Amino acid sequence: MALSFRTLLAVAATSTMALAAGVSDAYGQPSSPASIKLTETGSTLLYPLFGAWASAYHQQFSSVTIATAATGSGTGISDASDGTADLGASDAFLSSGNLVQSPELLNIPLAIAAQQVNYNLPKLPASTHVRLSGAVLAQMYEGTITSWDDPAIRALNPGVALPDLPVRPLHRAESAGDTFLFSSYLSTNDPAWNSSIGYGTTVAWPKASGALAEEANSGMVSGCQKTPGCVAYIGISYLTQALREGLGEAALRNAAGQFLLPTDASLHAAVEPFVPATPSNETISMVNGPAPSGYPIVNFEYAIVSSHQPSALKARELKAFLAWAITKGNASEFLNPVRFDPLPAPIVTLAEAQIARIR
């Protein structure tokens, strides 16, 4: 409820400001007195933010309605590709396969997101953040570390009273951008994982004792909450909910050896080195980057959209909404509730160039 209330507050504030200022974007919207409906499907991580954006945008431009659905990134991409949805929301950029098969698709960053690792260790105070590394997490998911008081975990957490509780690794049951991010982090930190399992939106999960699979980020939160000893990777927009459910939040080791939580500062630091290198189509992986104070699992959340729209009206309205999302939609009142970070200015500039390609 707190999330909803904060979101509503943010929506109301933004709407008031926008109306007071007579907001209109670079595309001169609202362009049509006739009502138009835009559809969005995809990432469950983006879903809460898209819901807030849809409400605020409709309040500001009553002729435009945006219908959102949390279907997972893979479905979002395929829906945008085949025209089932106007917008796909994805935690991962388009693969070369997607682009070679559908060269009209664009992946436009909307915000900076991250992924945290939560655990269910009931006797541990919320103020304690268990330190975990990619290599240790890989062993937990492989089933070679079976207890929370394993020497490898204790070595990372001197002074922490780790319980003698079986490790219950939780992973996504369906193809998910979150799985891509998490398995990428494990692959870069553990050569054995990289050579035997690797990374992808789905991976051949090892048969670890007590391993569980759940659908969507909400399922990961509830599944972990019901399973003492669980360890789970969850999108940052569900962190508030996870903490509310009593789950602990791990500090993850980055490439520089620092243990960090996903904060505004650590997200910003993680993305910064990649900003000048980002190519014009904004396809870039930022997992386990070089920033000493950067959180290791960060990513752009993407809107997947076709540059060839069926009508000029649809193209204009999509451009208007996307331009709004990467500017006014990146205001703190929208991003703070889901713990996302705003896009850096150069990324916004690249995104605007991509939006301009929509016809």
Next chain:
Amino acid sequence: MSGRSGVAGTGTPSVLRLLMVALVAGSILFGVAAALTIGQHASAAGEVVSTSEPLSLAAQQMYQSLSDADITTTTAFLAGPPQLLSVRQHFDADIANAAADLATLRSAGGNSKQLAASLAAISAGLPVYAGYVQQAQTYSSFGYPLTGGSFMQVASEEMHLTLLPAARSIYSRENAALTSASAQATGLPLIVISVLLALIVGVILFRAQRWLTRRTHRRVNYGLALASGALAVVTIWMLVAFTAARSDFGTSLGHGSTPAEALAQAGIAAQQARSDQVLNLISRSGSSSFQADFTVQQHKIGPGGGTLLDSAASSAPAGAGASAVNSAGQDARTWYSASSKVFALDLASSYAAETKLVIGTGSGSSEAAFSTLESDITRGIAADQVVFRSKAASGSTSFNGLELAVIIAALLMAGGSTWGLSRRLAEYR
């Protein structure tokens, strides 16, 4: 002679003058038409050998170099750092070869806007592509393989969405130009007109001589006999040369260019399919689009009825060409067998085993099977090109000296007719 009564009515000197004008005009007209015909055929034949074929080859090589560069660097990326020096040299050589072929194609120019646009796209895109590859290797070597992987994807997108389509367009255009030039070198309309003119002039000469024989009781008019001889010699020469050229160019196209083109297309499709395997491993998106495209390319390549390898086999020259195509068919089956295992592993998300099968060099790996297929396709194209060049060169020499001979013959015909008929005219003064 149908004009006999007319001749009597207009007087013999008038008829002689009329015949002289007709034969001189006919000789000149035949000479001009035949010389133009021979000139055009010789020029088209020369263009096939010296321009169209080298440009078509350059376009095909450019496509292959670009595609090979992409496969080489993405495969090396999958293998992980440190990159072997030989692999880097292979990639650099591919880029250098593509740039050299691009320079050849640019210097040939042409007035097609589409061709110019495709050439410009490659000129602009090649350094962009190389830059992304460099960034991928830099990030990977500094310990950020995921960022490197995303740059490798961007590079491949530049290759597959910009460079290869432009290269394919250029190749199609140059190949069409080669076919057009070959057709022009052996086209029938002009030679038929020349032969018809020769026949008309020949009939006039024959009838004129018969008329003169009846009028003057002289059995031979040496001037007209000289003209007739020159016409007969040059017409037969022209027909023999044209028939020989047509036969040679027919062989060069049918057993050289056609199978080479089919094999080149098979090579392009095989590279596309190989690229599908490698990119599928890099992107790991869970999408089945790569496997679907691999299947499309597999059906194009063959072997089997209506496929590119089938087309190449049916027209390949006996010997090295046919042997290479047969081997390529067997290689393709081996590769498909390895590839079906690759995609089964992908479906099971067994990336490690999939990677070993895709980039491993051992027996039974996709890499080994693809390399053998590519090698046999290249061998087949080389054998076909030997046939093409040999026969096209032979065809182009068929017209050697003929243009000059036609001009000399036309002058002899006109001169002989004038001399022969003016001697008879002199008898009436």
